[in-house]
Amino acid sequence: MAENRLGSSSAYAGGCMILTTKHAKSIAIGPPFWDKLNASVVEYVVNTDELGTFSGEIARVGDALECVRRKCEWSLERFGDKVEFALASEGSFGPHPGILFLPGDHEILYFIDRRHDFHLHLSLLSKETNYRMEMIDSVEALSQFAKMAKFPSHALILRPNDRNTRQPIFKGINSQAALEEAFIECKKFTVEGKVWIETDMRAQYNPSRMAVIRELSKKFASRLATHCPACDVPGWGAIGVEKGLLCSGCGGKTALIKHEIYGCTRCVYREVHQSTHGLEQADPGNCPYCNP
Ligand SMILES: [Zn+2]
Ligand SMILES: [Zn+2]
16 A cells, blocks of 8 residues: 555644654654654653663563554653554564574564544664674674674673673763773673673664664655555555465465555555465465475
């Protein structure tokens, strides 16, 4: 479904979206919202650490979706009825579910629209991340890790021993001098000279992550520029899939996607669209009967 309300004809033209963030994410989220929707993104700077930190000092409460919705609600609680539109983002990192041995960055963007009365969230999984962590004990291993982690454009975190050490912890390390100093300092607190090093995943310290958030923001702004064909509320697009694409060999159902279901953020209107893979039938290689 193509965007049908871009720029000055957008439902958000001249509007102000309040983004709850501690990590300068308007750098990534602002431009696509301005380009497509003529809407401003203004930061509500708040310490989001109490919902969890990437470096593990505070465990995340609930899953990523609960966490990002919570952040979004903060600005509504803080500013009350003055806020019509609220935004927040949340990232998770770990093994990529589709590619063996590669890390992935999973980003969620959450939006609350009080004017049109809906919530909408979209997510994006990217392999474009430097996410890694390791225990090191030499200067050689330190520089090897730094190179792999795209340092110094991407910052690092160091602490003595292992990931469970809470103090001292050196975050946002983004210069060679600071890296060497942190390594020496950490060594003073270790038992066997082991230092734990990891990538700093906070957005303003991690340009790769900022780029993924920006990509997701483009997708999100496009979605808000697309209105429901039935009730004209913004946010029309894919809301789910129907599996069961038929096998070309035996005609039986496979686990592949048959259709994409498009839906509205407000009303019950739905449409069935062709799946993005464009296949009419499934290869027998994907069939549980032909290829058990
Ligand atoms: Zn078959
Ligand atoms: Zn609708």
